[in-house]
Amino acid sequence: MTFSRAIKIAPSILSADFANFGAECEAIEAQGADWVHVDVMDGHFVPNLTFGPATCAAIRKHIKGVMDVHLMIAPVDPYIDAFAQAGADVLTAHLEAGPHIHRTLQAIRAHGIKAGLAINPGTGIESVTELLDMVDLICVMTVNPGFGGQKFITSQVSKVQRLRQMIGDRPIHIEIDGGITPETAPLVAAAGADVLVAGSGVFKGGSVTNPAPYGENIRAIRAAAEAAR
Numbered sequence: 001m002t003f004s005r006a007i008k009i010a011p012s013i014l015s016a017d018f019a020n021f022g023a024e025c026e027a028i029e030a031q032g033a034d035w036v037h038v039d040v041m042d043g044h045f046v047p048n049l050t051f052g053p054a055t056c057a058a059i060r061k062h063i064k065g066v067m068d069v070h071l072m073i074a075p076v077d078p079y080i081d082a083f084a085q086a087g088a089d090v091l092t093a094h095l096e097a098g099p100h101i102h103r104t105l106q107a108i109r110a111h112g113i114k115a116g117l118a119i120n121p122g123t124g125i126e127s128v129t130e131l132l133d134m135v136d137l138i139c140v141m142t143v144n145p146g147f148g149g150q151k152f153i154t155s156q157v158s159k160v161q162r163l164r165q166m167i168g169d170r171p172i173h174i175e176i177d178g179g180i181t182p183e184t185a186p187l188v189a190a191a192g193a194d195v196l197v198a199g200s201g202v203f204k205g206g207s208v209t210n211p212a213p214y215g216e217n218i219r220a221i222r223a224a225a226e227a228a229r
């Protein structure tokens with residue numbers, strides 16, 4: 001993965017057809033997705049369940065580009081090896097998942113892959129200062145994690161601005177996750193984000209047999225974000 005601050009659209013397969021993940025991943029990449037975002041939920045850290053490393057490994061075979069795995073699980077450390085072996089290019093853990101986020105990030109990087117740090121809407125960025133040398137991506141949640149299709153929390157935009165200032169010239173991606181549409185993408189792009197995760201905003205109106213709406217949605221989000229820079 002070469003670092004770039006260009007806008008990247010990362011559709012979340014949380015909004016895909018769960019019976020057709022392989023075809024869905026191929027369809028979104030063919031329609032212009034830059035990364036594929038994979039949401040892992042444990043029914044404990046977040047109030048929803050999705051899937052584990054075996055599903056990620058199966059999905060990996062259908063992704064040509066970046067597989068961006070977002071772990072909404074606690075504890076995290078016992079599962080890092082399995083998700084790295086499943087083929088994650090970026091593996092993101094939550095600051096709130098504990099108990100030792102620094103150790104978690106070290107363990108992710110030890111696999112030679114990119115380490116991501118996610119922060120919930122209610123979490124401040126003070127602790128992130130201590131972790132800047134340990135992360136390749138910071139994921140700012142603009143919804144409370146657990147479900148797709150929620151409303152964007154506008155108060156998070158100033159957090160993105162402050163984070164962008166804190167990061168300076170370091171090669172760290174700022175990813176935004178939750179409620180991204182052509183209306184909200186400009187807010188976070190102007191604030192300094194470069195990776196925009198979108199689930200319902202990409203998959204709405206399309207299907208594996210009718211993937212053209214995926215492309216239209218991706219282009220609309222990208223155009224709105226790029227225009228705001």
Ligand SMILES: O=C(CO)[C@H](O)[C@H](O)COP(=O)(O)O
Pocket residue numbers: 012014015037039070143144145146147148149150177178179180197198199200201
């Ligand atoms: O991590 C997530 C939820 O925890 C999802 O990636 C996120 O909510 C994207 O879905 P949408 O674009 O529909 O809001």
